[in-house]
Amino acid sequence: MIRTKAICAGSAVLALLVALVLSGCGSSDASEGNTAGGRTHMTWFMWSGSDEEVMAWKVVSDMVTATHPDITLTFQTTSWSDYWTKFPAQVDRGNAPCILGMQSMRNPQFGNRLRPLDSMLASNDVELSQFDKSIVDGLKVNGTQVAVPYDFGPRIMFYNKTAFAKAGLAEPKPGWTMDEFLADAKKLTSGSQYGFAAYPYLDFVVPFTRSLNGALPVSDRGQLQLTDPRFRQALQWYAGLVQKEKVAPAVPPTSDLTWPFSQFVAGRAAMVVTGPWDLINAKRLARFDIGIAPIPAGANGSKSVTAGSGFGISANCKTPDKAMQAISVITGPEAQQYLAEQGRAFPARKAQQEFWYRNAVPGAKKSMDAAVRSSVPYATTKSWNKVNQLFTKYGVPATNGQVPVDQFLNTVQQQAGAR
Template sequence: MKKFKVGAVAAVATAALVLTGCGGGAKEAAGAAGDNSVVIDMWAGSEDDTAALNAQLEIAKADNPDLNITLRTAPWGDFFTKMTTNMASGNMACVTGMNSGMLSSYTAGFAELTPEDLTKAGLKEADFAPGSLDILKNKGKTYGIPFDISTMLVYYNADLLKASNAPEPKVGWTFDDFEATAKAATHDKKYGFAVGMGDFQWQALPIAKSGVQPATADGTLDLTNPAFVEASTWYSSLVTEQKVAAPVASASDTGWGETQYSGGNAAMAVDGTWNAVGYLENDSNFTAGMAPLPTGPNGNKSLILGSGYGISKDCKNKDAALKVLGSLLGKKSQDHIASSGRSYPARAESQPLYFESIDAKYRDQVKTAFEAAFQNVEGQQVSDNWSKVGVYVQPQLVSVYNGQESMAKVLETAQQQFGK
């Protein structure tokens, strides 16, 4: 089976591991007043990831020949484990990578970025796609600028749908359409849908259907919002009542929905835009398609997600760091990211290059789905304990999907534990 990219916004699993990739002394990371050195910390899970980051590093060096810029990398879990240590010791790198889903746990380590800071970095809000600057905001404050953006889509197996005479998902479809397609495609030991286990994978449809997020803009956990509970209960009923999705076998099956879909066992699943090309070129050799999330009573609401860079509070040479930030998020770097097809850039003028990087036979479909999906996005709202919420809820979903526990009870318990 094709190994899909684990994007920066995939389900997060932190690990208490010791790393060396992001090590270094406080002076090396934070610099000293008047120093011309700037350290960049970013995660990298493969040689390809590191090569892509090094290409951006070279752009930053060429833009700033007077600065001594160095890059340090570590795998995803290690990166955030070390960041916790660096925050406590005043050793965060001047330019540090951050992901939208992780920000609430690390805001104490980042400097708030002002409009004046963006000007010093040579950046303008108008440079970036609508909604993208919300990605690294928390409680209304900006802690970073994104280099890529993503949102959730419904992916479908066009061959299974055709064999079932089920209508294909399309731009503007509704939740009634979704249910009709899922029911028609459920037969002969195949299911119309595959439920998700990751935060984004399971929450996307309840958020779209209810029109509300499980946290408020001020960071208050709101898992028991009646509209969200109702929509989440509907989601679990796709397994327990409507029988259009299979129950999850084990809590260790964190990518259940994605695996069931890519393996040809389910006609539809929800996943991020970061896996679009991987699904189109799947090794199961089925014809894949994609569409925005269905439209609910309150419109078509979806989250805009992604990763970027911020400036640490420890940084002693902030002006130099802002120059580097500007280079990493400038047109040359964003064009490079887009042209490589690795991720969808946050900078609006670079986005057409991403579509040009895709095989011509898929290009129009991806462009249509992406442009529609990003029309009604909003930044993810999270509480200070958001990462703990996900760690608690995910294994409980197995019992929910098996009918042993109600979604409402799981959400209520999580609210009681982490809503303070």
Template sequence: MRKEALVAGALALGLIGLSGCGGSSSPTTADGKTAMTWAMWVGGTEDQNGWQKVADEVSAKLGDVKITLQGSTFQDYFTKMSTQLSSNTAPCLVAVQSLRTAQLKDGMLPLDDLVKKDGMDLGAFDQSMIKGLSADGKLYALPYDVGPLMMFYNKDKFAAAGVAEPTAGWTADDFVAAAKKITASSGKPAFATSIGDLNIESQVLAYNGGRVTQEDASIDASNSAFATGLQWVADLIGKEKVAPQLPGSDGSFASNQFLSGNTAMSIDGPWSLIDTKSKAKFKVGVTTLPAGPGGGKTFSAGSGWGISKQCPTPDKAFAALKEMTGDKVLSELGAAGRALPARTADQKVWIDNAGIPGVQEALKAAETTAVPMPSNTNSDQLGTLFSQYLPKALNGQQSAASVMKDIAAQLPH
């Protein structure tokens, strides 16, 4: 009986082992190439096809590597990647947003030695992104895009309300005055607030310099200047009546309201500009964020690609990274409007392709006031708490200072 039970157990284990074989991936393809998976956030079929094109081009260029795209939505990407990095199932090539560098860095390979060995010139990249994709003095990803947060606006709505289009360097008072006129003229709120961490922190930074994510990357959720700035944003809804109440935690509410022509202004990054322009049924303009007393700056962010520590072929992965962030691919991404290239020399193609009058001047003005948003290991937690708690402050159910106190209480001390 004991022997038979052992045989039965072995049989079962064998079955499990066989089924396990089906799930594991070989690092080499049938034609002898090094197989490499590239994890990337994907926003739809068009996006997927765009990134697949990059994967195919780089695979063809390198010859001995086959890159496979592993897509997930941006909202789920960082949860999935953190889990994969911790469970030794992460792919070789990993997309990193500058805000999330610190969160992923423990599972990522520092690139400094590979850059040095290769003799790569990091000076060709926007330096704010080299800083943004570094943590504790080490570089964890090569950037592909960059951008300061800006104000997108509906030119048609401004014209219909008889309001002059905003110019770079406009003030918070100009913004409120324009928003009031457009709201009165169109009968719809002129602006919708976004509760995304990058957007709301940039709006407050431009207004009064208040910030939760400090220059040294620490998080200070009880920062009084930020609470004051947040209260100003809330008053745009409650007092000035130029923005609609937020329907809870819907992260795409502000951009959807703008795209559907309900609101006239929306805060967003250059990475969305060409897509927004192609989808909007109105003329899109872009300018700097409205500056208030003590403010005038904006955050810049961007993304890049790095190598996971689990990658068995880091040299080949770096060769792929070099191609993926090379002039050819970044120019193509810029031309397709997918990204404002992180290589400054390649940005012209994006500007030309945007086809929006004044975009170059607006971008230059925004870049001169932009500071990179540092990353903290708790950035993701802060983002989640923002989407959960900020609607209370913005919809006027609780003061901004009190809501920020609640958020601070939940962050690690």
């Protein structure tokens, strides 16, 4: 069993780590998966957002070699947004790394670039019934498994327990309401300190729209419906947190999807919507006690959406059997326990979820259980990457009040298309 202490490093260390693991990124060619000298050399490409995440994945990579000494695995990484540009381009050129990360929300668009795995699962002792069914299904394309999941989770609320106590406020808990959220946010807003960090990115917005009136960006038929009156109404309320209520700061013109989280961990916003995978970063960066709560209940109750990620095999990998052996370790019980203990992942394996709870924050289990129960799988379209890019591009002025919400949603709907 391989274990390591969490390494607390600054941005300079992260830059060095990323430079090291990215050396040669994009240089994978048709020889990827070559076997030489009795060893199989493969590359594992995955997004990451901090030095802690990189080190956690490096530990899991070492687990693969410890289990299969004939496999040499090189971990490569890049930012979340860059990954969804680089990975499909590499696959299309036929020079992608053997092992690739896949997210359920991007699976409808990119999953067809991965090999079918169904015939390889049993021979590698991967029993999908041991995983949460929602994320297993989320990593299928036309009923075929293209990736094995390692994590999943609902969008939840992280809050600054220290700030709540200082303001004399009761901490959020399952059952709290949108009215309570707004009242707390107002009391926590003063000067350059805000109660909440808003951002025009669908992942942050949809839990609110679903809780307020049940609106979702994609219909049951799989069509984009951003101009639906309910979605428009809910998004106007969300933008009002910046424009009308002034409990959230104006959004800067940035495509940095970590901006709201950065405001939170820096102590400039007392609440933020994120997922359980961010606990590893929040515990390192925040200089205050962290709490976790479900999304506040609106007229439709407290609702959220669930998504997750896993790993598949590129079509150009010469040794898919060896890649599957590596994936069985990366998504295996020991790796899932380790990632859960670090706060990097809420495990897709049901038996390993207890380890995330053991190392989370007080009260996390009750809030997570409530959020999971109230969630539905995050439905997306085949153009979801474009939808998100447009939403972020045009959403900043809409959130800040420089462009009407109706105009913003019409623009994204027209440019993205229905599917």
